[in-house]
Amino acid sequence: MVESSEPARRPAEDPAAADPVYRDAVIDLLGVLSYGEISAFERLADDSKLAPTMQDKVALATMAAAELGKVDSLHGRIADLGGDPYAAMAPFRVAIDEFHRHTAPSDWLEGLVKAFVGDGLANDFYREIAAFLDPITREIVVASLDDDGGHAAFVVERVRQVIAVDPRLSGRLALWGRRLMGEALTQAQRIAADRDSLTALLTGGVDRPGLDLAALGRMFTRLTERHADRMSELGLDS
Amino acid sequence: MVESSEPARRPAEDPAAADPVYRDAVIDLLGVLSYGEISAFERLADDSKLAPTMQDKVALATMAAAELGKVDSLHGRIADLGGDPYAAMAPFRVAIDEFHRHTAPSDWLEGLVKAFVGDGLANDFYREIAAFLDPITREIVVASLDDDGGHAAFVVERVRQVIAVDPRLSGRLALWGRRLMGEALTQAQRIAADRDSLTALLTGGVDRPGLDLAALGRMFTRLTERHADRMSELGLDS
Numbered sequence: 001m002v003e004s005s006e007p008a009r010r011p012a013e014d015p016a017a018a019d020p021v022y023r024d025a026v027i028d029l030l031g032v033l034s035y036g037e038i039s040a041f042e043r044l045a046d047d048s049k050l051a052p053t054m055q056d057k058v059a060l061a062t063m064a065a066a067e068l069g070k071v072d073s074l075h076g077r078i079a080d081l082g083g084d085p086y087a088a089m090a091p092f093r094v095a096i097d098e099f100h101r102h103t104a105p106s107d108w109l110e111g112l113v114k115a116f117v118g119d120g121l122a123n124d125f126y127r128e129i130a131a132f133l134d135p136i137t138r139e140i141v142v143a144s145l146d147d148d149g150g151h152a153a154f155v156v157e158r159v160r161q162v163i164a165v166d167p168r169l170s171g172r173l174a175l176w177g178r179r180l181m182g183e184a185l186t187q188a189q190r191i192a193a194d195r196d197s198l199t200a201l202l203t204g205g206v207d208r209p210g211l212d213l214a215a216l217g218r219m220f221t222r223l224t225e226r227h228a229d230r231m232s233e234l235g236l237d238s
Numbered sequence: 239m240v241e242s243s244e245p246a247r248r249p250a251e252d253p254a255a256a257d258p259v260y261r262d263a264v265i266d267l268l269g270v271l272s273y274g275e276i277s278a279f280e281r282l283a284d285d286s287k288l289a290p291t292m293q294d295k296v297a298l299a300t301m302a303a304a305e306l307g308k309v310d311s312l313h314g315r316i317a318d319l320g321g322d323p324y325a326a327m328a329p330f331r332v333a334i335d336e337f338h339r340h341t342a343p344s345d346w347l348e349g350l351v352k353a354f355v356g357d358g359l360a361n362d363f364y365r366e367i368a369a370f371l372d373p374i375t376r377e378i379v380v381a382s383l384d385d386d387g388g389h390a391a392f393v394v395e396r397v398r399q400v401i402a403v404d405p406r407l408s409g410r411l412a413l414w415g416r417r418l419m420g421e422a423l424t425q426a427q428r429i430a431a432d433r434d435s436l437t438a439l440l441t442g443g444v445d446r447p448g449l450d451l452a453a454l455g456r457m458f459t460r461l462t463e464r465h466a467d468r469m470s471e472l473g474l475d476s
Contacts (some may be wrong), residue, residue: 039301045283054324061279065303071296086292
């Protein structure tokens with residue numbers, strides 16, 4: 001089979017479609033990723049109502065719209081692999097909805113920190129997984145993570161401004177960051193326990209290399225470090 | 239002064255910037271148009287929560303995101319003309335917010351009809367006004383109206399489906415369409431009464447041609463006819 005550098009639209013040319021176990025795992029991954037974007041849209045659109053100014057509202061709403069804009073290509077890849085995008089998302093709705101239910105911001109600042117920290121954490125995690133994907137899927141996943149740095153810069157600026165004026169806020173927001181990380185890990189574990197196929201993407205299979213326990217540990221260390229970097233970018237302890 | 243077919247970025251090359259009365263009117267127009275898009279985003283994002291299925295929710299959320307995506311170029315043109323985009327929107331917030339307050343859908347179907355009819359009516363109106371704009375502004379305004387036909391087709395299909403199953407709904411939705419038109423006219427008149435500069439865009443000025451009363455009347459007839467066409471596309475009386 002000749003591998004093309006162009007995204008293949010016919011399953012016959014697509015190595016991911018040839019291995020049913022891998023194919024199902026990829027459809028799972030694209031399902032959780034795209035439902036994550038849809039629910040991020042909903043949360044950010046809602047949280048934008050807490051904005052103190054019209055400028056702030058538009059900035060967060062624009063982040064919301066950007067999340068939704070990523071869904072199409074993920075759904076397209078699911079369909080190319082013979083899956084149904086909406087069926088693929090269904091198994092992950094509870095975990096992701098629970099994450100948002102447990103991390104509903106109580107004010108505009110918490111919403112901002114959540115937008116920045118939550119999005120960053122998810123991006124880091126999916127970028128780690130991308131290393132184990134076939135080239136076509138990897139390209140689509142990585143493109144969906146491409147963060148428009150401008151929006152993140154807006155959050156960093158706003159949060160730092162507020163903390164400069166009222167440094168006492170930094171304690172509360174640092175705790176909030178820890179809670180976001182904790183909830184994300186809780187729900188990620190829940191998904192990992194429920195969906196063996198997804199876990200197998202990371203840990204490998206009979207004829208597919210993967211991470212051993214030590215490597216998995218190092219991956220989590222990297223994710224935690226990058227989370228700490230992001231918190232300190234906001235001027236917050238992690 | 240040489241007129242360029244490329245959008246001019248320097249005021250010196252931009253005929254709209256040379257006439258302060260016209261410039262202020264254009265800034266007003268871009269202000270009301272862009273605040274309309276922002277509030278359409280908010281309403282559609284909210285209304286998408288009423289969706290009976292995840293597919294429907296994503297379809298309406300995608301319409302919401304598309305509205306927001308149009309704001310940037312409108313704000314860019316305001317800034318090019320020396321205006322402040324947020325100051326330009328401020329005078330129109332009450333009228334547009336009132337429109338939405340008086341036309342909050344009570345269910346998913348009313349939300350769908352509002353998305354289709356409201357967006358269509360606004361597009362028709364701004365397209366009429368576009369004829370009186372300088373080429374640079376006209377191009378930006380018309381581009382911001384370009385409807386992604388796919389979304390509208392989704393609404394038409396859904397509404398027709400529902401009416402086919404339960405024809406009694408068509409009476410209620412036809413009334414709802416009339417209410418949307420009535421509220422839109424009420425708020426448009428309010429804006430026209432408050433902002434002479436905007437009215438002058440249509441009626442002309444000392445050295446700018448415009449519509450006389452008869453031509454204005456014909457314009458409203460066209461808007462009403464197109465509204466009726468849209469309602470009948472949905473399978474509804476107007």
